[in-house]
Amino acid sequence: MSTRSAESRDNSPDGVDASPEKRMSKKRKVLSCYACRNRKMKCDRVYPVCGRCQKTGRADQCTYDPRLLEDLPVNGDGHVDGTTNFGNFAPPDNPSSGAVSSNVLTWKLRVQERRLDLLERRLAASGSAKGSSFGEYPSHFDDFEPDEPPLREEMMFRGKAFKTQFYGSTSPLSVLTQFAELQVFTREALVSDTTMLRIRTDFKAFRNRRKATLKEKGLRTQGSDEEIYALMPDKGIVDAQVDLYFRIFETSYRILHEPTFWKDYRAFWERHSSEDSPASFAAILLYVMAITSCLSPRDENVFVGDSSVDRESALHLIETCDAWLARQNRKHLTLSFFQLQCLSLLAKRVNCLKLKQDWINCGDVVRLAIAAGMHRNPSLLSGGRVSEYDKEMRRRLWVTIVEMELQSSIDFGLQSSLCGLYFDVPPPAHLPDDAFSQDTQQIPASRPLEHFTTASYLILTLQSLPLRVHLLQLLNNPTTDLQYSDVQHYDAQITQLLSSLPSWKDPRAAVPAALLDVQLRQFLLMLHRPYAKLAAKNQRYSYSFTACVDAASSIMSTYDDLVAKGVLVLNHLRNDILRTGITLAQVVYHNCSPSPGPAPVLSSPPSKEPHLPAVDLPETYAQNSIPPAPEVKIPQLPTSNFLTTTLCTTAIALLEKARLTFEHKVMRLGTGYLEYWLFCSALGLMPSTSHSNQPATSIASITHSAPEDIRSRGRKALERVTSLCFRVLAMQKDPEDSFASSLRSAITPQTPLSNISLPSATALASGSDNLMPPVIPGATGIVELAQQGKGFGNVGAFDGLSDMQVDLTGWTFPEFWAFDMAGDL
Structure with a gap:
């Protein structure tokens, strides 16, 4: 200084x-x-x-x-x-x-x-002004610096008293706080239809009953060895699930050593009935069963209430194993103890269970690893106290733990435990599992990165780890003076890392290659989104708009490629689909032109018009506690800039693909209903992409009145959600239980039976009008279909991926939106 x-x-x-x-x-x-x-x-x-x-x-x-x-x-x-x-x-x-x-x-x-x-530059300008001769004048642009736009801190801070939740800038939920127009749209939609409020009541009542049942079961669960063994299924079922686990997860996150596992696996089944069977290995098998419970696509899924049967089974396995794990002594740590901790985190994340505690739980595991010295070079321990096998497993587990914790920190917008942490543990050896064993005295030489092994992901992800930790710190600090030149600098670094990733031909490399790609591209969305919104006002930021659309397109292509290969895992683990969808919706809205016509629509109290039913809104709305809403119009595509028009059209098509992708995840797990509603609302707020000579196509194609245009689009967004609820109702395990009966009575048919059409899994034509699929008429129509022997179509098929990492339980969007549909399990 x-x-x-x-x-x-x-x-x-x-x-x-x-x-x-x-x-x-x-x-x-x-x-x-x-x-x-x-x-x-x-x-x-x-x-x-x-x-x-x-x-x-x-x-x-x-x-x-x-x-x-x-x-x-x-x-x-x-x-x-x-x-x-x-x-x-x-x-x-x-x-x-x-x-x-x-x-x-x-x-x-x-x-x-x-x-x-x-x-x-100031010194040069000062010297030129003092000693300039005739004809030599200082340039007016010598000291020119482009103005930096004022960027507000993005965060979500909700709750009351000490029951609060905070999400920082890198959380996709924080993006919504800067998208007030979407909040207004959801209010108008809910005012126009009371169906969602009745559905909300049914979902919430069922949730309360289920929570009480789970609490009662939890009190009876002691976490004993006998309970672990009682949950073990037949060997044939376990064989298939373990094989699926190794094919999907152990090519990226490395928790188990495959040759050692299969050796213990055979020994376990040989002595399964004896008292000396290790309960720790049985718990590992149950966690593996829970992890793979919902990974296989099912044409006809089955639901218990709003959650799928497979997810409920995984929840039971996880809670029993967690209770057993909590009883284990932490003073004498073993390899299996850390493996169980990692499997527990993975099982809950892949089934979207207890997500509100994910960042806390990941931090606990990181601190356990740090306390055990896993962040330091194991060679520092003298006297041969650590075998070569243990050294290698420590290195693999350390990278796996920090990657899971870092991604959780990104999704929550909170700081990582790696910030400021010194760690000198060397990278794992780039070797397949069969290259070393527990008896190995010296680890063989690593193979080149062009040759894929099950450790390739760990090696390559460490190369970008410092940059990702640095960007996490940078973006979640509200005092950071990040300028646009810095954004371009980090964009160049990320692009260079992406271009340096190898292209493997090994079919096992599908998941690790996808992870390496999307975990870098997510930062391109976060860095460029604040500036991409300003591209229409300042052409300097047009590149950011292009970068956002390009990153979103690459992410969606990565997911589509995995789906084509039958791999359905990233939708459960990561949050890319929600982040991509919300980013595209916000950027497109701010780069379009407001539609001409009557006065804009504002968020208003419930309508007293005779064609709109009275809405029983919660007390917060009745007391006018909602802040003043911004003016909202359905935008139209810009006509003066072909590049912006093309980018908006592409982004809307990607947004629809993201919605379809997320819909399949909801129908597989039975969670993420509120997030799906946000997708539908965002699409309803997009301009029409129909090719027409009329400049006001988006208005004229729906209604002749601007206020009715907002509400008609809102009703179509609601119809999508109710359509999804119909499908959940049609696939109930017990069609006559209280939840199904209540939900069935809350929704009435809306169209004749002849007009019934279920949403197709294929991509729909572009255009806001065509993006709205026909709705299912209601429970009565479904019953008539069943009585006529007609199928429900591809109502449960997986042909896309979605992903949701953050639990939105109880989140109000707007304040009276108390859907509580994401689950609090």
């Missing part, structure tokens, strides 16, 4: 005019820069130049209290954005890993280069 000038010393609280008594009593250090402090402005406390001084052109006046030099971190990782923040920095004796500090150092160098460039 540079010493302060005489002027800054005079302006400081400890200036020459201060009395000795005052100086003696001033013990607290001044954290803000003196320029901001004197102007009584908020300072972000970033060294060497705070954001406010940099933006206002007073970089030369930005000085800090020199006493802060004593606390300046020496490891280069003092703050999230790579610059030092005197409000919250890491202790200097907590060094970061070399890889992470490399990214931080790069960021610091960019900040310094930016400052030096600014000073050099």
